[in-house]
Amino acid sequence: MALEIQPIIQTLYDQDYYLWLRTTINQLRTSQFSSVDLDNLIEELEDMGRSQKRTVKSLLIRLFEHLLKLTYWNVERERNEGHWKGEIRTFRREIKDELKDSPSLKPYILEIFDKCYQDARIEASDRSQLAIDIFPSIPIGSLEQILDENWFPEYNHNHHGKPD
Numbered sequence: 001m002a003l004e005i006q007p008i009i010q011t012l013y014d015q016d017y018y019l020w021l022r023t024t025i026n027q028l029r030t031s032q033f034s035s036v037d038l039d040n041l042i043e044e045l046e047d048m049g050r051s052q053k054r055t056v057k058s059l060l061i062r063l064f065e066h067l068l069k070l071t072y073w074n075v076e077r078e079r080n081e082g083h084w085k086g087e088i089r090t091f092r093r094e095i096k097d098e099l100k101d102s103p104s105l106k107p108y109i110l111e112i113f114d115k116c117y118q119d120a121r122i123e124a125s126d127r128s129q130l131a132i133d134i135f136p137s138i139p140i141g142s143l144e145q146i147l148d149e150n151w152f153p154e155y156n157h158n159h160h161g162k163p164d
Contacts, residue, residue, distance in 0.1 A: 013037055020040070056095060056098050056112075057112055059094050060091075060109065060113070062091050063088060063146060064116060064121075064139070064140075065123045065124045066091065067141070067146060067153060068121065068135050070085065070153070077155065088152075092147055093149075095147060109143060110143060113143060117140075118137075121137070
């Protein structure tokens with residue numbers, strides 16, 4: 001009987017993802033474990049973990065990018081400071097929400113911290129058209145600092161903030 005059900009569930013996954021999801025949840029709730037499409041369920045669970053990691057990585061890069069623009073892009077700061085600070089707060093909150101839901105992601109953030117900072121330097125340079133060496137090669141704050149809602153780096157007034 002399970003062999004007859006399996007192709008139907010497989011087809012359901014391919015044809016109507018949401019219905020497959022609701023069916024799978026119902027099967028699990030009602031202990032119909034032999035009917036569950038385990039291969040696709042396992043794949044979906046693995047994808048969820050990868051997706052969460054990608055989300056955290058993207059948020060961290062965007063957070064660093066906005067902190068760098070706020071700190072070093074002097075010419076645009078007056079016009080964009082409010083927007084950048086708002087974005088910084090949003091990215092901080094979203095990262096904290098991810099960590100609250102999945103505290104085990106904190107070691108992953110520490111693992112990707114420096115690489116995300118380097119990626120953010122490139123993004124900030126591209127977006128500001130400032131030379132990349134305007135942005136320090138060492139991260140401008142610790143993880144605790146950049147996630148602290150009240151912490152902002154001191155503005156760098158040494159560079160005019162115009163493209164070189």
